[in-house]
Amino acid sequence: MTLEALPLAQVQALISYLEHERQPSIVLDLEYNILAANTAYRRQFGAADKPYLGRKCYQVSHHYAVPCDQAGEHCPMRAARASHAAERVLHIHHTPRGREHVDVELRPILDQQDRIIGYVEHLKPVDVASVQPRGDGLVGQSPAFNQVLAALQRAAPAQIPVLLQGESGTGKELFARALHKSSARAGGPLVVVDCTGLTDNLFESELFGYEKGAFTGATQRKAGLAETAHGGTLFLDEIGDVPLAMQVKLLRLIESGTFRRVGGLETLRADFRLVCATHKPLREMVESGTFREDLYYRISAFPIRLPALRERREDLPLLIKTLLERLAGHAAPRVDHDALALLLRYDYPGNVRELRNILERARLFADDGWIRAAHLPDALQQTLQAAPARAGARLDAEALTRLVATFSGTRAQLAAQLGISERTLYRRLRAQNPG
Structure with a gap:
């Protein structure tokens, strides 16, 4: 038996139960389709111009064409299918407010024979961190x-x-x-x-x-x-x-x-x-x-x-933009391609504190609103000349995919910032997505 085969009264009772949940909650069938949602979900995640009922959860939450585990992420439904128990994971979802961290808990619905007939998913936005630049708190997505x-x-x-x-x-x-x-x-x-x-x-x-x-x-x-x-x-x-x-x-x-x-x-x-x-x-x-x-x-x-900054290198563009906005507000300078390429390659033994100091110094030289390679400390450039490792070579396949998805410039600009050729970037992306 599947969730759709349940008597209408039982389905309505389940939906009524979800209405008493304070957390945004949805009901899913075995094929990832969203069958119902409570008021809290509709208020926080259900944008009126993007209907969600009848759509796959991964299409609505991630804008993926395939389930999360096929896109390189942990899929709680797949795990719950194997464990017959609740599964919990932190994901980054698309919401009416933009991309946000969401704490996801998925629980299987079992029939009298202990068979899974559907799932209830509770979603809790995590407001102490952001995947967008903001004035205070934690930012990151790696x-x-x-x-x-x-x-x-x-x-x-x-x-x-x-x-x-x-x-x-x-x-x-x-x-x-x-x-x-x-x-x-x-x-x-x-x-x-x-x-x-x-x-x-x-x-x-x-x-x-x-x-x-x-x-x-x-x-x-x-x-x-x-x-x-x-x-x-x-x-x-x-x-x-x-x-x-x-x-x-x-x-x-x-x-x-x-x-x-x-x-x-x-x-x-x-x-x-x-x-x-x-x-x-x-x-x-x-x-x-x-x-x-x-x-x-x-x-x-x-x-x-806590990871060192070199272990979350794909967070650097977000951290750089965030720190500059915190330092200078609306007058924050932008970072040109060559400077960003250097910043992406550096290992930051002083971590985020060192990055902040570098940017605070560099912005004082950005008279035209642009931070350039020449504005970065000599010690940083000398370190890179002594060990000219490429940032692009340090990113694994998943990290490169995430960086491409969030980068606002062209592929040529991204390749330059990673210290690799545009041809190499295309070759690596094709290898990850042969279709």
């Missing part, structure tokens, strides 16, 4: 970026401690803010503690606060950052720099939620969600005795590795 975003969506509703790991400049605080914004504590404060360079005494007084007269200069009581974070999220940035002597007190705070101000006797309680970040190898520090093992396991219940 697989490496989407993998981290999907992990954040998994962790956000829980209270589990999250450890963000990655090289300097990968945007740990931005990801921490996105995690906080996606959580049930979004209405509470996000308190950031920069652990870099803090002495034992300074770390203790900053985190726990102090009483009047606790030490010279303590002329009044001061609440600590742990107390300030009550009801929200406490973000300990560069936790690998916490002095060893203070790690035991930090562990006690995390495990019991209690602390005392410096110079105080009263035991206070703080209710917060813990997020930590570091670029240091904490496992190696545990082995060397410079980081407590019990603290490491307490903070790393949900580790997330």
Whole structure:
């Protein structure tokens, strides 16, 4: 039996049930066709000039001619067909507002013989990230970026401690803010503690606060950052720099939620969600005795590795445009072909922070509104001359396809920016799509 073969009353009951769902939801048959949608879906995804009923879900959501798995993406229906269970994936969908990240959960509908007769798909737009330039927050669309975003969506509703790991400049605080914004504590404060360079005494007084007269200069009581974070999220940035002597007190705070101000006797309680970040190898520090093992396991219940910029190279055009607009607003300069070709080839050991610094400097030379190759730092150009690897050669087939789909210029311009010939670009695209 298929979903279409169900009695009309049962189909209507299913549709009525979906109307009580707050999330946008649709009903699919076994052939990917959209049979019904609730009001939330029609409001957020159902553009009036683009009818969706009777169409394939991949046609509406992705503008694909084939199912997602045949277009290089994970298809939750295929996975659910094999598992007979709910499947969840982060996709980028076409919506009336443009392309957006969407958290997709697909559940099979089973008959009395445990056979799949259809599917219900719930879709939740992820507003903490964008595939379009915007004034703040996360931007990206590469697989490496989407993998981290999907992990954040998994962790956000829980209270589990999250450890963000990655090289300097990968945007740990931005990801921490996105995690906080996606959580049930979004209405509470996000308190950031920069652990870099803090002495034992300074770390203790900053985190726990102090009483009047606790030490010279303590002329009044001061609440600590742990107390300030009550009801929200406490973000300990560069936790690998916490002095060893203070790690035991930090562990006690995390495990019991209690602390005392410096110079105080009263035991206070703080209710917060813990997020930590570091670029240091904490496992190696545990082995060397410079980081407590019990603290490491307490903070790393949900580790997330942030990708280096060189691992999400296809995000560079989007990041470049976004950063320039954040730096200069409507007066943001454009990047010419030769400059973009250099920017696409560079490896960015300082990651997004280094890219931002490069662009901030270059725009000061763009008197005519264009950033040119000559405006980029000499060190960048010398590095490329010493190792003239081509950006086009570094992109795999899927990354190249995505870059072509989002590039606003001509194929010749894209080939120039990738450092390859136009003929090579066409040859690679034909190899990926022989039909």
